[in-house]
Amino acid sequence: MLDKSNPAVAAYLRMDIENLPEDKPEEKNTGLLRKPSSAKSSGLDLNNPAVRVGKQMQVIRKYRNEINGTSD
Amino acid sequence: MALLTDEPIFDRPIPGQSLTAELGGRPWQNPPQYSTIDEVMDFYMERMSSEEFMLQAIDILEMGVPVTTLANTIQMANVMEGVHTLDVSMLALPLIMEMLMLLGDSAKIEYDTGLEDKNPKTRDTLLTKLALQYQDVIDEADLAPNVDDDEEDTQEEVKEEPSGLMSRRD
Numbered sequence: 001m002l003d004k005s006n007p008a009v010a011a012y013l014r015m016d017i018e019n020l021p022e023d024k025p026e027e028k029n030t031g032l033l034r035k036p037s038s039a040k041s042s043g044l045d046l047n048n049p050a051v052r053v054g055k056q057m058q059v060i061r062k063y064r065n066e067i068n069g070t071s072d
Numbered sequence: 073m074a075l076l077t078d079e080p081i082f083d084r085p086i087p088g089q090s091l092t093a094e095l096g097g098r099p100w101q102n103p104p105q106y107s108t109i110d111e112v113m114d115f116y117m118e119r120m121s122s123e124e125f126m127l128q129a130i131d132i133l134e135m136g137v138p139v140t141t142l143a144n145t146i147q148m149a150n151v152m153e154g155v156h157t158l159d160v161s162m163l164a165l166p167l168i169m170e171m172l173m174l175l176g177d178s179a180k181i182e183y184d185t186g187l188e189d190k191n192p193k194t195r196d197t198l199l200t201k202l203a204l205q206y207q208d209v210i211d212e213a214d215l216a217p218n219v220d221d222d223e224e225d226t227q228e229e230v231k232e233e234p235s236g237l238m239s240r241r242d
Contacts, residue, residue, distance in 0.1 A: 008140040008147075009187060011165040049109040053167050056113055060170045067177045 017061060020044075020054045099154030112156045112164050120171045129172060130179045138186025139176070143168040 003009060021043040045051055096102060106112045119125055132142055146168055147161040156164070169185075176183040 003138070003140060003186060006140050006144050006186070007162060008144045008165045008169060011162055012140070012169050012187065015166040049163055053109060053113065053163055056117075057167055057170045060167075060174050064170075064174050064177050067174075 015050070015054055015057065017054050017057045020051070020058060100151055100158075102154055104154055104156045104160070106156045107160070109160055109163050112160050113167060115155065116164060116168055116171065120168075120175070126175055126179075129175050130181060133172065133176050133179075133183040134181050136184060138184040139169050139172045140186030143172055 044055075046055075106115055120129070129142070133139065143165055147165055150156060151158050151161050173183070173185065
């Protein structure tokens with residue numbers, strides 16, 4: 001039975017790391033006057049602690065998928 | 073929070089028990105050891121990567137304890153020890169669960185995540201079993217209306233004689 005009194009269930013299901021935007025590789029600055037790219041440009045607000053947790057979870061999920069052989 | 077069970081709970085604190093210790097005398101009433109989510113994540117990653125923790129966690133998961141329950145117990149214990157606050161632990165809960173599932177996957181054991189609702193399946197199975205059990209009875213039953221019985225009922229109508237003292241007699 002799904003234990004709805006356990007906060008872990010809701011916390012995990014609401015994290016929704018599958019739909020977290022992917023990090024784009026940072027572009028190298030070629031000129032002195034070029035505007036440095038920020039993390040916000042990829043749609044990620046890294047000031048949000050939940051996003052940082054989500055990123056960490058994505059890394060662990062990647063390892064899990066590799067172990068289970070379900071990685072793309 | 074509403075309780076999902078009607079069974080009495082005997083391990084609750086008695087009313088006023090929280091006032092029996094001096095304010096600040098409990099670990100959770102003091103500033104936590106780690107105050108930010110980054111520090112807490114590092115704490116858990118380091119602790120859960122230790123061999124001692126891994127062996128214990130795998131044993132517990134193998135016993136059939138759901139990941140959700142185990143993760144909740146771990147965070148609750150650390151809140152009570154004053155390692156971090158309750159609100160930070162709510163943020164760290166999914167990470168603890170993911171880490172526990174990684175341990176389970178790497179140990180190649182079958183574990184219960186605690187995220188699947190098993191009740192509808194069980195109910196379906198029970199209903200199917202019951203339906204199959206009575207299927208033969210339903211098939212054999214003659215559900216056509218019995219006309220003869222109705223006719224007999226109409227014929228057997230009996231005139232009722234008045235029985236009261238004030239009733240008119242013929």
